[in-house]
Amino acid sequence: MTTLADLAVGASARVITVTGQAALEQRILEMGVLPGVLLKVVRQAPLGDPIEIKVMGYSLSLRRSEAACIEVEVQA
Amino acid sequence: MHADRHTVALLGNPNTGKSSLFTALTGTRQKIANFPGVTVEAKLGTAKFENSEITIIDLPGTYSLAARSPDERVATEALLGRVPGTPRPDGVIIVLDASNLERNLYLATQVLEFGLPAVIALTMLDVAQSRGITIDVETLGKQLNATVVPVNSPQGKGIDALKAALHRTLHHPGKALVVPFADEFNRSVDDLHGAVCDLSVKLGFKPARPEALRLLVDGAGPFFDECEQVGGAAFSGTLQKLRERAAAGRSLALMEAQARYGLIGGWVAQARTSDDEGKRTRTDKVDAVLTNKVWGTLIFIVLMLLVFQSIYAWAGPLMDGIEAGVGALGGLLLALVPNDMPMLHSLLKDGVIGGVGGVLVFLPQILILFLFIAILEDLGYMSRAAFLMDRVMAPLGLNGRSFIPLLSSFACAIPGIMGTRVIEDRNTRLTTIFLAPFMSCSARLPVYTLFIAAFVPEHGIGPFNLQGLVLFAMYWVGVLFAIPTALVLKRGILKSKITPFLMELPSYKMPRPKAVARVLVERGGAFIKRAGTIIFAVAIIVWALAWFPRDGAILDKHEAAIAASEGEVAERVATIAKDAGFAGDDAALAAAITDIQELTATHEEALAAAEKEFVDETELEAALEQRSAAFTAALLELKRRHGAAFEPAQAIYTARTEGDEAVAVIEKQRDGELLAGSFLGMAGHAIEPAVKPLGWDWRIGMAAIASFPAREVIIASLGTIFNLGGEEDEESESLRHVLVDAKDREGNPLFTLATALSIMVFFALCAQCAATLAIMRRETNSWKWPIASFVYMTSLAYMGALVTYQVASALGA
Numbered sequence: 109m110t111t112l113a114d115l116a117v118g119a120s121a122r123v124i125t126v127t128g129q130a131a132l133e134q135r136i137l138e139m140g141v142l143p144g145v146l147l148k149v150v151r152q153a154p155l156g157d158p159i160e161i162k163v164m165g166y167s168l169s170l171r172r173s174e175a176a177c178i179e180v181e182v183q184a
Numbered sequence: 185m186h187a188d189r190h191t192v193a194l195l196g197n198p199n200t201g202k203s204s205l206f207t208a209l210t211g212t213r214q215k216i217a218n219f220p221g222v223t224v225e226a227k228l229g230t231a232k233f234e235n236s237e238i239t240i241i242d243l244p245g246t247y248s249l250a251a252r253s254p255d256e257r258v259a260t261e262a263l264l265g266r267v268p269g270t271p272r273p274d275g276v277i278i279v280l281d282a283s284n285l286e287r288n289l290y291l292a293t294q295v296l297e298f299g300l301p302a303v304i305a306l307t308m309l310d311v312a313q314s315r316g317i318t319i320d321v322e323t324l325g326k327q328l329n330a331t332v333v334p335v336n337s338p339q340g341k342g343i344d345a346l347k348a349a350l351h352r353t354l355h356h357p358g359k360a361l362v363v364p365f366a367d368e369f370n371r372s373v374d375d376l377h378g379a380v381c382d383l384s385v386k387l388g389f390k391p392a393r394p395e396a397l398r399l400l401v402d403g404a405g406p407f408f409d410e411c412e413q414v415g416g417a418a419f420s421g422t423l424q425k426l427r428e429r430a431a432a433g434r435s436l437a438l439m440e441a442q443a444r445y446g447l448i449g450g451w452v453a454q455a456r457t458s459d460d461e462g463k464r465t466r467t468d469k470v471d472a473v474l475t476n477k478v479w480g481t482l483i484f485i486v487l488m489l490l491v492f493q494s495i496y497a498w499a500g501p502l503m504d505g506i507e508a509g510v511g512a513l514g515g516l517l518l519a520l521v522p523n524d525m526p527m528l529h530s531l532l533k534d535g536v537i538g539g540v541g542g543v544l545v546f547l548p549q550i551l552i553l554f555l556f557i558a559i560l561e562d563l564g565y566m567s568r569a570a571f572l573m574d575r576v577m578a579p580l581g582l583n584g585r586s587f588i589p590l591l592s593s594f595a596c597a598i599p600g601i602m603g604t605r606v607i608e609d610r611n612t613r614l615t616t617i618f619l620a621p622f623m624s625c626s627a628r629l630p631v632y633t634l635f636i637a638a639f640v641p642e643h644g645i646g647p648f649n650l651q652g653l654v655l656f657a658m659y660w661v662g663v664l665f666a667i668p669t670a671l672v673l674k675r676g677i678l679k680s681k682i683t684p685f686l687m688e689l690p691s692y693k694m695p696r697p698k699a700v701a702r703v704l705v706e707r708g709g710a711f712i713k714r715a716g717t718i719i720f721a722v723a724i725i726v727w728a729l730a731w732f733p734r735d736g737a738i739l740d741k742h743e744a745a746i747a748a749s750e751g752e753v754a755e756r757v758a759t760i761a762k763d764a765g766f767a768g769d770d771a772a773l774a775a776a777i778t779d780i781q782e783l784t785a786t787h788e789e790a791l792a793a794a795e796k797e798f799v800d801e802t803e804l805e806a807a808l809e810q811r812s813a814a815f816t817a818a819l820l821e822l823k824r825r826h827g828a829a830f831e832p833a834q835a836i837y838t839a840r841t842e843g844d845e846a847v848a849v850i851e852k853q854r855d856g857e858l859l860a861g862s863f864l865g866m867a868g869h870a871i872e873p874a875v876k877p878l879g880w881d882w883r884i885g886m887a888a889i890a891s892f893p894a895r896e897v898i899i900a901s902l903g904t905i906f907n908l909g910g911e912e913d914e915e916s917e918s919l920r921h922v923l924v925d926a927k928d929r930e931g932n933p934l935f936t937l938a939t940a941l942s943i944m945v946f947f948a949l950c951a952q953c954a955a956t957l958a959i960m961r962r963e964t965n966s967w968k969w970p971i972a973s974f975v976y977m978t979s980l981a982y983m984g985a986l987v988t989y990q991v992a993s994a995l996g997a
Binding site for chain 2: 134136
């Protein structure tokens with residue numbers, strides 16, 4: 109299983125599922141990261157965490173621990 | 185003509201230009217709405233259109249109405265008119281960022297379900313345009329069943345059209361949006377709505393259907409707590425059953441998000457055309473530098489140094505200016521008070537003027553920090569700063585947004601605490617507020633300076649100096665205690681189930697000077713109005729405690745002493761005049777005295793000016809010598825001019841000067857004794873048994889109590905109680921000597937190195953700052969936090985001072 113946390117900077121992926129504690133899952137979904145959506149890892153912070161992704165046309169920062177709740181399928 | 189009045193709620197995501205729209209609509213007629221029990225606030229303003237007056241409630245920016253904390257719940261409560269003192273809205277304005285339509289529409293679908301008449305303000309069209317995005321306003325309006333008005337608030341475009349649309353819409357009933365949820369989901373919402381409506385009487389309001397939907401999906405939060413409180417286990421059981429039925433093994437949150445984003449996807453496909461796929465925006469290019477591993481970090485460090493330096497150092501001259509200004513105005517005021525009214529004089533000087541100064545003196549630091557925060561926030565950099573620093577703060581249970589407030593607190597906790605508004609998560613914000621006073625602020629520095637200079641030897645330890653090391657250690661004491669405090673708070677009472685750090689990184693925008701200026705006026709005004717009154721009141725109370733009960737016996741004793749001293753001087757003067765063969769009222773003698781007096785005064789001024797002017801020691805010495813020579817020459821000239829009158833005149837002048845000094849000493853002694861006999865002094869005596877193990881006597885205990893308004897007050901209090909008067913500062917040589925020479929009742933030195941360390945540790949950890957507590961009360965909207973902070977920090981300070989003294993004296997310090 110690949111999660112968003114596993115992706116390298118620059119990689120694009122499609123969301124398969126969002127798991128995690130209810131409140132976290134809900135927040136991730138509300139921000140537009142839901143199954144079927146395309147996203148791209150833009151960069152990571154200088155200290156390696158958090159990461160920045162582009163989704164639904166905007167930039168979202170999330171921690172690696174949160175990204176690990178997002179299962180993705182890497183796009184070529 | 186009868187004016188009609190309406191109330192409208194303004195809702196939208198953060199970073200959508202909502203605040204500037206609010207200002208464009210309402211102008212400067214804004215006030216802060218009081219929302220009890222929450223730490224966020226809303227603003228109320230009035231928009232005028234033709235003959236109608238529309239009150240606009242600017243609600244905190246949010247991505248969703250899902251509420252896990254009272255702060256998030258307040259938007260729903262306000263929409264339904266349930267916030268006491270805030271009018272019930274009869275319409276809504278929903279702000280949509282055109283460059284970020286999908287995610288913005290998510291909140292819109294939730295708000296439109298309430299069925300209030302709605303108007304959509306479409307912002308950021310210029311940003312959208314630059315990205316090749318075009319939006320068909322007409323189509324979007326039909327889909328949302330609401331008028332969509334493109335606006336550009338900074339340019340004032342679309343504001344009148346928005347008001348006109350609002351005016352039209354408010355006269356028609358709204359129609360609730362129907363989001364296509366699954367049938368079973370909808371039935372469960374209806375059933376749950378029925379169940380919560382059965383609780384109406386006990387709840388005190390009739391819940392709306394969208395609230396039932398939230399309850400079904402969220403399954404927790406403040407509304408759930410409310411219902412469970414009145415509905416008990418029966419209610420929880422019903423909710424659980426309905427949640428299971430609606431979900432049928434799936435995730436309710438996912439069902440909601442898919443239904444909403446599904447609807448939104450269909451809308452956007454029709455209403456938006458875009459030709460930018462994958463194009464690098466201006467923001468992407470800027471971010472490539474500002475969040476770059478090397479450059480981004482470097483720029484961040486330089487910026488933070490600049491912020492810190494400016495609050496710490498550049499605010500200094502402004503603060504001195506304010507103090508001098510208040511002092512000068514106070515002096516003018518004091519001049520109006522007759523000499524025979526010492527109480528009024530003291531109340532004005534130490535209570536009123538001191539209190540006003542104590543409030544205003546914080547303004548430079550607050551304004552400077554908020555100048556940076558407002559610019560950086562407007563620019564979009566605050567989120568990047570949080571992005572860069574999150575990894576550092578996360579182990580403490582905080583997030584990247586806590587960094588700047590805590591850094592600023594090293595200069596002053598007050599702007600730091602005010603700066604926590606940038607933290608979205610309530611518990612993270614409260615934790616940051618609680619930690620802010622642990623950072624060693626600039627008001628502690630005078631306390632450290634005084635005691636280190638007086639009691640810490642100037643040993644070299646390797647390349648270091650012991651005095652410097654102690655100062656360094658004092659700065660770390662607070663941080664050292666802040667870390668476990670943060671961990672305990674975030675794992676204990678402020679534990680959120682989870683605090684996601686999902687943060688939007690908004691597009692960069694040019695900061696707008698007007699918006700920045702508005703933030704400064706607003707923050708400064710709020711501080712003076714809400715915290716200022718408390719700080720002022722504390723200053724008056726502490727003044728009263730130091731003044732009353734004012735023992736008449738002490739006054740009489742010293743008055744007699746002063747009279748005796750003055751009598752003695754008069755006698756000496758008369759003898760000198762007689763011996764020299766002058767009558768007591770001889771004009772030539774009087775003229776000679778006046779000349780000597782004036783010359784001496786001029787000379788003293790010249791010396792003081794030289795001390796200020798020359799920093800270099802040899803230069804200073806030369807200047808002083810030169811001035812003394814000039815003085816001697818001028819004296820000789822006077823001697824030649826006044827002839828026989830000169831010698832006795834000089835002797836009389838000396839006698840009078842000595843007499844004045846003697847009176848000043850008596851007065852200072854009197855002030856010391858009066859303070860000892862005051863309520864404060866009594867309190868010092870009362871707590872002496874408690875502070876004895878800290879190595880303190882009643883005088884230090886009293887000075888510690890007297891410094892409740894502000895830590896640095898301890899220095900003036902020690903000055904007074906050791907009969908030096910209240911004008912002493914931390915650089916005062918005489919205060920240092922007096923402290924070193926002070927004896928306890930047994931005649932042993934009162935202050936040892938151990939005592940000094942114990943006092944410094946106490947002040948490093950205590951919450952002796954009325955202004956911090958007042959601003960805490962204001963920012964958390966509750967007395968609970970300042971009281972908790974005071975009790976906790978005072979206990980820590982006591983324990984810390986106790987351990988320090990006991991260990992240090994055991995080691996022979």
